[in-house]
Amino acid sequence: MKLLEERIRQEGLILSAAVLKVDSFLNHQVDTQLALEIGREFGRLFADQRITKVLTIEASGIQFAMAAGIALxxxxxxxxxxxxxxxxxQVYSASVxxxxxxxTYQVSISQQYLGPDDKxxxxxxxxxxxxxxxxxxxIVNESGAELAGVGCVIEKSFQEGRGLxxxxxVRVHSLARIASMSPGEIHFVDDPSPAYLVKEML
Amino acid sequence: MKLLEERIRQEGLILSAAVLKVDSFLNHQVDTQLALEIGREFGRLFADQRITKVLTIEASGIQFAMAAGIALxxxxxxxxxxxxxxxxxQVYSASVxxxxxxxTYQVSISQQYLGPDDKxxxxxxxxxxxxxxxxxxxIVNESGAELAGVGCVIEKSFQEGRGLxxxxxVRVHSLARIASMSPGEIHFVDDPSPAYLVKEML
Structure with missing residues (x-):
């Protein structure tokens, strides 16, 4: 999603080779119009899947689950x-x-809100x-619901999550996939030329 | 907000004289269309205030702040x-x-995202x-921003929060104001006749 990659270039701050700070527009202060656009993109990617419910985890997933729920x-x-x-x-729970x-913490959801009829x-x-x-x-597997896939806003493709x-x-769609990053510089998977961050480091 | 009071009557569960469970449509599973409507209502109530930013606290405020942000x-x-x-x-923080x-926990927000230019x-x-x-x-006062008011989805009017x-x-707008409740029965401030909950107690 080019619009998102552009915002990461403009406003993202790389704090280390593994930590990207995007809290000016995604996960502390939130650009509501961008969040809606992200939801619409998830809606497009999973439009043919007859989704009945979006699932996320508090807190920073909520704005994107809301946006995807609006779109779908x-x-x-x-x-x-x-x-x-x-x-x-009764709850379904998993250790994270x-x-x-x-x-390590437990995440849980009420068994009332997920079941075999859900996708x-x-x-x-x-x-x-x-x-x-x-x-x-x-948790989705335990509930008997069908999993259509996972939608992530930003993927650190150099870490093991997608592979696992x-x-x-599981079908995984990420809207911005970071191949590598270092202070001041970020490489996206679909655009191998280096992109320099506009903002200075803190 | 009649639509909201109606949903509380239909789906709310009163666990005690002070605890109302609305997690089937507001704060665990979320009805995205209702959340958007709640946001539009906040938007109408504060339409003349030239709001620059909506502020909430994680996690259960996020969907309503998002909806209000969309509306405004x-x-x-x-x-x-x-x-x-x-x-x-640097952060602004308060003890809650x-x-x-x-x-007791600390809540904090980055000083970058709130300041004297904000309403x-x-x-x-x-x-x-x-x-x-x-x-x-x-936190808003500490930042030098101007406070337009507080918008709450549900107010327990029999507790001290509004008075404080x-x-x-502070100008306070709540969309559903509960005068009193007891298992199976709820009274709203603007509708003094008792309303019986549709759902049975757990």
């Missing part, structure tokens, strides 16, 4: 990292290890190690 | 409960006590004790 005209569900006091019924935070599109902001997304894939998902037979 | 055609910012590794710059979870609409899913919203009001916000001079 279906509800979305977000997995919770803490058990809410109102979550009184966060390499960024060096902690699910999983959406998230980043695909890197794939840990959170694999947790969601396991594809080993599980 | 402005970006939104969500305060974080944990410091992200990419949040390297959660009575539901019996814990802010704060949005959240619930107004009860007001603790989280007062934290956000304090109004004492601070």
């Amino acid at each position: 005209n279906v509800p979305f569900v977000y997995a919770k990292k803490k058990k809410a006091v109102t979550l009184t019924e 290890h966060s390499f960024t935070r060096q902690e 699910v599109l999983i959406v998230d902001d980043f695909l890197a190690t794939g840990a959170a997304l694999i947790g969601l894939v396991d 998902l594809e080993q599980k037979g | 055609n402005v970006p939104f910012v969500y305060a974080k409960k944990k410091k992200a590794v990419t949040l390297t710059e 006590h959660s009575f539901t979870r019996q814990e 802010v609409l704060i949005v959240d899913d619930f107004l009860a004790t007001g603790a989280a919203l007062i934290g956000l009001v304090d 916000l109004e004492q601070k001079g």
Whole structure:
């Protein structure tokens, strides 16, 4: 998605060879029009799949699941990292290890909101190690729902997430695929010429 | 907002005199069309205010901040409960006590995304004790931005949140105001006749 790659070039900040900061427009401050456009792109990619529900994980997946839900005209569900006091019924849950935070947490969703009649599109902001997304894939499989695929906004293609998902037979669409990056420079998979970031490093 | 009150009657579950469960359509599974309609209502209520930014707190405020941002055609910012590794710059922060979870946590937002040029609409899913919203009001004041008001989806009018916000001079709009509730029965402020919930208790 060229519009997204362009914004990453203009506003992204590379903090290290593995950490890209996009919180001015995607995951802290959010450009609502861009988020809607991202949702429309997921809608186009999965238009033939008769999706009944979009699934994501709190918090940074919510704006993109919402946008995809708008485009596909279906509800979305977000997995919770803490058990809410109102979550009184049975849940599906999975254990997720966060390499960024060096902690393991449980994600869970109510069994009421996912079942064998559903066809699910999983959406998230980043695909890197794939840990959170694999947790969601396991939850979809446990529920008996059919998985149409995974849609990610930004993929760090130099990390193992896509490979792990594809080993599980999951169809993965990422809107911006980063082949490699280093401070001030980023290479996208579909555009092998180096692209220099417009913004200075912090 | 009659449409919202109707959905609460149809799908809400009252777990105690203080806890209303709406996670089938608002804050776990989300009806995207209803969320958009909620955003349009916030847009109508604050249409004359020249809002530049919508502010909320992760996670359950995000879908409504997104919807309000769409309606007002402005970006939104969500305060974080944990410091992200990419949040390297100066932050505004406030301490919030959660009575539901019996814990105190810090909420923070980057100083880059809020400042004296902004006019802010704060949005959240619930107004009860007001603790989280007062934290956000304090952050807006600290940033030098102008606060247009607070928009809440559901207000528990029998709790102190609205009073505390109004004492601070904050304009509060809630789309469904609950005067009182008990298992199987709910009373809205603008409709003093009792409304019986359609769904059975769990």
